[in-house]
Amino acid sequence: MSADSPFDWQSDLELIADAARVAGDIALTFFGQSPEVWWKNEGRSPVSAADYAANKSLEERLRMARPGYGWLSEETDDDPSRLACETLFVVDPIDGTRAFIAGEKTWCVSVAVVHKGRPVAGVLVAPALHEVFAAVVGGAVLKNGAPISVSKPAPDDRLRLxxxxxxxxxxxxxxxxxxxxVKHVPSLAYRLAMVADGRIDATLVKQNSHDWDLAAADLILEQAGGSLVDMDGQALSYNRPTVQHGLLCACAASVLPDLLQHMSAAAG
Known part of the structure; x- marks a missing residue:
């Protein structure tokens, strides 16, 4: 904890990292085992028994450890009381459920701590890929314990989008x-992590992504030298009454002005 801050975000990072690893191990026991699947949002979004089991583990561990924090998860009915909380957990127990069900490895457990609308600690655990991304505001961003950073393409380089x-x-x-x-990556959070570790230069995110898809990966990308912004170039705000977002751009800082300019010209 820094001398000028009452918050120990590093401690929160350690907490959510441990909880996400446990949840990932639980989800992994369902992976490739044809788990039971239901459909929500008028049949548009699948949810599996693994999502619910991972969510239950995360909620029990995190809410017990930080009873004063709010809670927002894709697989928990939204409680408007979260809006009165300065700090809350934002969780997607399995980001990339379609990939998970199909036996593809690009899915992850996404957990963030959000304070006053912005993520301050974030973890993505991709158990089938044996990858863990972690970041804390003002600190290092790590993949499997090693620092990562966004790509730095030259002006004339081709862009991997x-x-x-x-x-x-x-x-x-x-x-x-x-x-x-780049070939479609089903997990939005993992796709943002790919920008953070320089495997791709940028991604565009269609309308109607949610806080739980984005919050942890947003911080990981930011600490790696990138940006996740709306079409006005503004950083996202989390824990609002609506948890959906419009068209977004995520990329290395050097790519952002040019990409936004071309996207804005196309939209206009």
Whole structure:
């Protein structure tokens, strides 16, 4: 804890990292075992027995450890009392459920601590890939214990962009021709982590992503030298009455102005 702050975010990071690892181990016992699946949001979103089991473990461990924190999870009914909390946990017990159900390894447990609208500690645990990403505000960002950073493409380099094809199609051809589209990555949180560790240069995020998809990965990307912003270039705010977000851009800092300019021109 720093001398000028009453908050020990490093302690919170250690707490959520341990809880996320346990939840990941629980989810892994269901992986490849054809877990029971239900459909929510009028049949648009799958949820599996593994999601519920991981969520139960996270909620029991974290809420017991920090009873004064609020709670927001994809798999828990939203409690508006969270809005009165300065600090809360923001959780997706399995980000990338479709990949999980299909037997693909690109899914992760996402846990963040959000304080006054911004993440201050974040963890992504990808058990099937044996990867753990962790960050604390003002501190290091690590992948499996080693520092990571975003890519630093030169102005004339081709850009590795992960995004749906329909978003690429709206860009002007000269810019579009500079892009190498990366194969779709089902987990949004993991996709942002790929930007953070430099495997891709940028990703565009369609409308209607949620706080739980983004909060942990947002901090990991920020501490790695990147940005997750809306089309006005503004950082995201979490723990609002609505937890959905509009069109977003995540990329290395050097890529951001040019990408936003071209996206804005296409939208206009």
């Amino acid at each position: 992960a995004t749906p094809m329909d978003l690429i199609d709206v860009l002007e051809k000269p810019y579009r021709d500079r892009l190498d589209r």
